[in-house]
Amino acid sequence: MSILKNRVAIITGASSGIGRATAMLFAAEGASVILNARGRQALEEVVDMIRREGGAAHAVVGDANLPETHAELVSEATTRFGRLDIAINNAGTVGPIKPLAEVTPQEWQDTLAGNLTSAFLGARHQIPAMLAGRAGAVVFVSSFVGTSVGLPGMAAYAAAKAGIMGLVKGITADYGSQNIRANVLLPGGTDTAMAGDQAQKDWAAGLHAMKRIARPEEIAQAALFLASPMSSFVAGSALYADGGNAAVK
DSSP, X not given: OOTTTTOEEEESSTTSHHHHHHHHHHHHTTOEEEEEESOHHHHHHHHHHHHHTTOOEEEEEOOTTSHHHHHHHHHHHHHHHSOOOEEEEOOOOOOOOSOGGGOOHHHHHHHHIIIIIHHHHHHHHHHHHHHHTTOEEXXXXXXXXXXXXXXXXXXXXXXXXXXXXXXXXXXXXXXXXXXEEEEEEEEOSBSSGGGOSHHHHHHHHTTSTTSSOBOHHHHHHXXXXXXXXXXXXXXXXXXXXXXXXXXXX
16 A cells, blocks of 8 residues: 655654554554654664665654754655655653652653643644645544543653643634644554553453454554545544544543
8 A cells, every 4th residue: 555655754762662563553654754762772673664664764763852853853854855745743652650749840840841841842834844845634643641630650651741732723823724734633542652551451351342452553643544534634633543542431
Protein backbone atom coordinates (compact mmCIF):
# COMPACT_ATOMS: atom_id res chain seq x y z
CA MET A 1 0.00 0.00 0.00
CA SER A 2 1.06 3.61 -0.47
CA ILE A 3 -1.58 5.82 1.11
CA LEU A 4 1.16 8.20 2.30
CA LYS A 5 3.14 8.27 -0.93
CA ASN A 6 5.03 11.55 -1.38
CA ARG A 7 4.08 12.69 2.14
CA VAL A 8 6.62 13.83 4.72
CA ALA A 9 6.03 13.09 8.39
CA ILE A 10 7.65 14.01 11.70
CA ILE A 11 7.21 11.46 14.50
CA THR A 12 8.41 12.14 18.03
CA GLY A 13 9.04 9.44 20.59
CA ALA A 14 9.87 7.18 17.66
CA SER A 15 12.49 4.88 19.18
CA SER A 16 10.07 2.45 20.85
CA GLY A 17 6.45 1.53 21.45
CA ILE A 18 3.72 3.39 19.61
CA GLY A 19 6.15 5.84 18.00
CA ARG A 20 8.33 3.07 16.60
CA ALA A 21 5.35 1.16 15.24
CA THR A 22 3.99 4.35 13.68
CA ALA A 23 7.33 5.13 12.05
CA MET A 24 7.56 1.66 10.53
CA LEU A 25 3.97 1.75 9.28
CA PHE A 26 4.16 5.25 7.80
CA ALA A 27 7.38 4.41 5.98
CA ALA A 28 5.83 1.22 4.63
CA GLU A 29 2.91 3.33 3.40
CA GLY A 30 5.26 5.55 1.40
CA ALA A 31 6.02 8.46 3.73
CA SER A 32 9.45 9.96 4.20
CA VAL A 33 9.89 10.18 7.96
CA ILE A 34 11.89 12.41 10.28
CA LEU A 35 12.14 10.58 13.58
CA ASN A 36 12.90 11.94 17.02
CA ALA A 37 13.79 10.50 20.41
CA ARG A 38 16.37 11.18 23.10
CA GLY A 39 18.23 7.86 22.78
CA ARG A 40 20.49 7.79 19.74
CA GLN A 41 21.11 4.05 19.43
CA ALA A 42 17.49 2.92 19.57
CA LEU A 43 16.38 5.70 17.24
CA GLU A 44 19.05 4.95 14.66
CA GLU A 45 18.08 1.28 14.76
CA VAL A 46 14.57 2.26 13.65
CA VAL A 47 15.98 4.43 10.87
CA ASP A 48 18.21 1.57 9.70
CA MET A 49 15.28 -0.87 9.61
CA ILE A 50 13.24 1.53 7.49
CA ARG A 51 16.10 2.11 5.09
CA ARG A 52 16.73 -1.63 4.72
CA GLU A 53 13.10 -1.95 3.62
CA GLY A 54 13.62 0.74 1.00
CA GLY A 55 12.09 3.61 2.94
CA ALA A 56 13.33 7.14 3.54
CA ALA A 57 14.10 8.08 7.13
CA HIS A 58 16.31 10.43 9.10
CA ALA A 59 16.98 10.66 12.84
CA VAL A 60 17.03 13.82 14.93
CA VAL A 61 18.19 13.05 18.47
CA GLY A 62 16.89 15.52 21.02
CA ASP A 63 14.54 16.34 23.86
CA ALA A 64 10.97 17.07 22.71
CA ASN A 65 10.63 19.41 25.71
CA LEU A 66 12.99 21.87 23.99
CA PRO A 67 11.92 24.24 21.21
CA GLU A 68 15.22 23.82 19.38
CA THR A 69 14.49 20.11 18.89
CA HIS A 70 11.26 20.89 17.06
CA ALA A 71 12.93 23.61 15.03
CA GLU A 72 15.53 21.08 13.88
CA LEU A 73 12.88 18.48 13.06
CA VAL A 74 10.99 20.88 10.82
CA SER A 75 14.20 22.15 9.24
CA GLU A 76 15.31 18.60 8.42
CA ALA A 77 11.90 17.74 6.95
CA THR A 78 11.81 20.75 4.66
CA THR A 79 15.50 20.65 3.74
CA ARG A 80 15.80 16.92 3.08
CA PHE A 81 12.35 16.19 1.70
CA GLY A 82 11.04 19.58 0.64
CA ARG A 83 7.91 19.84 2.76
CA LEU A 84 6.03 18.82 5.88
CA ASP A 85 2.61 17.17 5.63
CA ILE A 86 2.15 15.20 8.85
CA ALA A 87 3.26 15.41 12.46
CA ILE A 88 2.72 12.73 15.08
CA ASN A 89 3.41 14.32 18.46
CA ASN A 90 3.84 11.16 20.47
CA ALA A 91 6.63 11.89 22.96
CA GLY A 92 5.51 11.78 26.57
CA THR A 93 6.30 10.78 30.12
CA VAL A 94 4.28 9.13 32.88
CA GLY A 95 5.74 11.31 35.64
CA PRO A 96 5.41 10.55 39.35
CA ILE A 97 3.09 7.75 40.48
CA LYS A 98 1.80 9.05 43.79
CA PRO A 99 -1.27 10.79 45.25
CA LEU A 100 -1.63 14.40 44.13
CA ALA A 101 -0.81 15.97 47.51
CA GLU A 102 2.55 14.18 47.44
CA VAL A 103 3.49 15.49 43.98
CA THR A 104 6.07 18.27 44.19
CA PRO A 105 5.65 21.45 42.13
CA GLN A 106 8.73 20.46 40.12
CA GLU A 107 7.32 17.00 39.37
CA TRP A 108 4.07 18.64 38.27
CA GLN A 109 5.89 21.05 35.97
CA ASP A 110 8.06 18.28 34.53
CA THR A 111 5.03 16.12 33.77
CA LEU A 112 3.20 18.95 32.04
CA ALA A 113 6.36 19.82 30.12
CA GLY A 114 6.89 16.26 28.95
CA ASN A 115 3.34 15.80 27.71
CA LEU A 116 1.51 19.08 27.10
CA THR A 117 4.22 21.70 26.58
CA SER A 118 6.14 19.39 24.25
CA ALA A 119 2.94 19.04 22.19
CA PHE A 120 2.53 22.82 22.03
CA LEU A 121 6.16 23.29 21.00
CA GLY A 122 5.78 20.70 18.26
CA ALA A 123 2.65 22.31 16.83
CA ARG A 124 4.13 25.80 17.08
CA HIS A 125 6.97 24.80 14.75
CA GLN A 126 5.08 22.36 12.54
CA ILE A 127 2.08 24.48 11.61
CA PRO A 128 3.98 27.25 9.75
CA ALA A 129 5.67 24.64 7.55
CA MET A 130 2.29 23.03 6.85
CA LEU A 131 0.74 26.40 6.03
CA ALA A 132 3.49 26.89 3.46
CA GLY A 133 2.30 23.68 1.81
CA ARG A 134 -1.37 24.72 2.24
CA ALA A 135 -2.33 21.60 4.18
CA GLY A 136 -1.30 19.40 7.05
CA ALA A 137 -2.35 16.81 9.59
CA VAL A 138 -1.21 17.17 13.19
CA VAL A 139 -1.91 14.21 15.45
CA PHE A 140 -1.34 14.26 19.20
CA VAL A 141 -1.07 11.00 21.12
CA SER A 142 -2.86 11.45 24.44
CA SER A 143 -4.33 8.68 26.63
CA PHE A 144 -7.52 7.29 28.04
CA VAL A 145 -6.10 8.38 31.40
CA GLY A 146 -7.44 11.85 32.07
CA THR A 147 -9.92 11.79 29.22
CA SER A 148 -12.23 8.92 30.17
CA VAL A 149 -10.88 7.72 33.53
CA GLY A 150 -8.68 8.73 36.43
CA LEU A 151 -6.21 6.24 37.86
CA PRO A 152 -4.74 6.35 41.37
CA GLY A 153 -1.44 8.18 41.55
CA MET A 154 -1.65 9.63 38.02
CA ALA A 155 -3.28 13.03 38.48
CA ALA A 156 -0.38 14.98 36.95
CA TYR A 157 -0.25 12.71 33.91
CA ALA A 158 -4.04 12.83 33.55
CA ALA A 159 -4.10 16.63 33.68
CA ALA A 160 -1.39 16.91 31.04
CA LYS A 161 -3.03 14.41 28.70
CA ALA A 162 -6.46 16.00 29.12
CA GLY A 163 -4.95 19.36 28.24
CA ILE A 164 -4.01 18.07 24.81
CA MET A 165 -7.70 17.86 23.93
CA GLY A 166 -8.04 21.59 24.58
CA LEU A 167 -4.94 22.26 22.49
CA VAL A 168 -6.44 20.37 19.55
CA LYS A 169 -9.67 22.36 19.72
CA GLY A 170 -7.75 25.62 19.80
CA ILE A 171 -5.60 24.67 16.81
CA THR A 172 -8.73 23.71 14.88
CA ALA A 173 -10.35 27.07 15.64
CA ASP A 174 -7.18 28.90 14.56
CA TYR A 175 -6.21 26.93 11.47
CA GLY A 176 -9.01 24.64 10.34
CA SER A 177 -10.01 27.10 7.61
CA GLN A 178 -6.46 26.86 6.25
CA ASN A 179 -6.66 23.08 5.82
CA ILE A 180 -4.68 22.20 8.93
CA ARG A 181 -6.33 19.20 10.59
CA ALA A 182 -5.49 18.66 14.26
CA ASN A 183 -6.79 15.59 16.07
CA VAL A 184 -6.00 13.67 19.22
CA LEU A 185 -5.53 9.90 19.45
CA LEU A 186 -6.54 8.30 22.74
CA PRO A 187 -4.95 4.85 23.13
CA GLY A 188 -6.00 2.44 25.80
CA GLY A 189 -3.47 0.27 27.60
CA THR A 190 -0.73 -0.69 25.16
CA ASP A 191 2.01 -3.28 25.38
CA THR A 192 4.99 -0.95 25.68
CA ALA A 193 7.71 -0.39 28.26
CA MET A 194 5.49 2.23 29.93
CA ALA A 195 2.86 -0.45 30.62
CA GLY A 196 4.92 -1.99 33.43
CA ASP A 197 5.37 -5.65 34.28
CA GLN A 198 3.05 -8.51 33.34
CA ALA A 199 0.95 -8.12 36.46
CA GLN A 200 0.32 -4.47 35.62
CA LYS A 201 -0.53 -5.36 32.03
CA ASP A 202 -2.99 -8.01 33.18
CA TRP A 203 -4.62 -5.50 35.53
CA ALA A 204 -4.90 -2.94 32.72
CA ALA A 205 -6.43 -5.53 30.40
CA GLY A 206 -9.31 -5.90 32.83
CA LEU A 207 -10.25 -2.23 32.36
CA HIS A 208 -11.04 -2.78 28.69
CA ALA A 209 -14.21 -4.26 27.20
CA MET A 210 -12.00 -6.42 24.97
CA LYS A 211 -10.15 -7.70 28.08
CA ARG A 212 -6.72 -7.17 26.60
CA ILE A 213 -4.33 -4.33 25.93
CA ALA A 214 -3.30 -3.20 22.47
CA ARG A 215 -0.27 -4.02 20.40
CA PRO A 216 1.60 -0.84 19.39
CA GLU A 217 0.88 -1.69 15.76
CA GLU A 218 -2.85 -1.41 16.44
CA ILE A 219 -2.47 2.14 17.74
CA ALA A 220 -0.26 2.97 14.75
CA GLN A 221 -3.11 1.98 12.44
CA ALA A 222 -5.37 4.50 14.17
CA ALA A 223 -2.66 7.17 13.78
CA LEU A 224 -2.47 6.32 10.09
CA PHE A 225 -6.18 6.97 9.70
CA LEU A 226 -5.92 10.40 11.32
CA ALA A 227 -2.82 11.34 9.32
CA SER A 228 -4.03 10.14 5.93
CA PRO A 229 -6.61 11.29 3.35
CA MET A 230 -8.99 8.70 4.85
CA SER A 231 -9.82 11.30 7.52
CA SER A 232 -9.93 14.34 5.24
CA PHE A 233 -13.02 15.79 7.00
CA VAL A 234 -11.96 14.88 10.55
CA ALA A 235 -10.69 17.87 12.50
CA GLY A 236 -10.70 18.86 16.15
CA SER A 237 -11.78 15.39 17.19
CA ALA A 238 -10.70 12.67 19.61
CA LEU A 239 -10.37 9.08 18.44
CA TYR A 240 -10.49 6.42 21.14
CA ALA A 241 -8.39 3.38 20.24
CA ASP A 242 -8.97 1.87 23.64
CA GLY A 243 -10.55 -1.56 23.26
CA GLY A 244 -13.84 -0.24 24.61
CA ASN A 245 -12.36 1.17 27.80
CA ALA A 246 -14.29 4.43 27.70
CA ALA A 247 -17.52 2.67 26.74
CA VAL A 248 -17.74 0.45 29.81
CA LYS A 249 -17.02 2.90 32.61
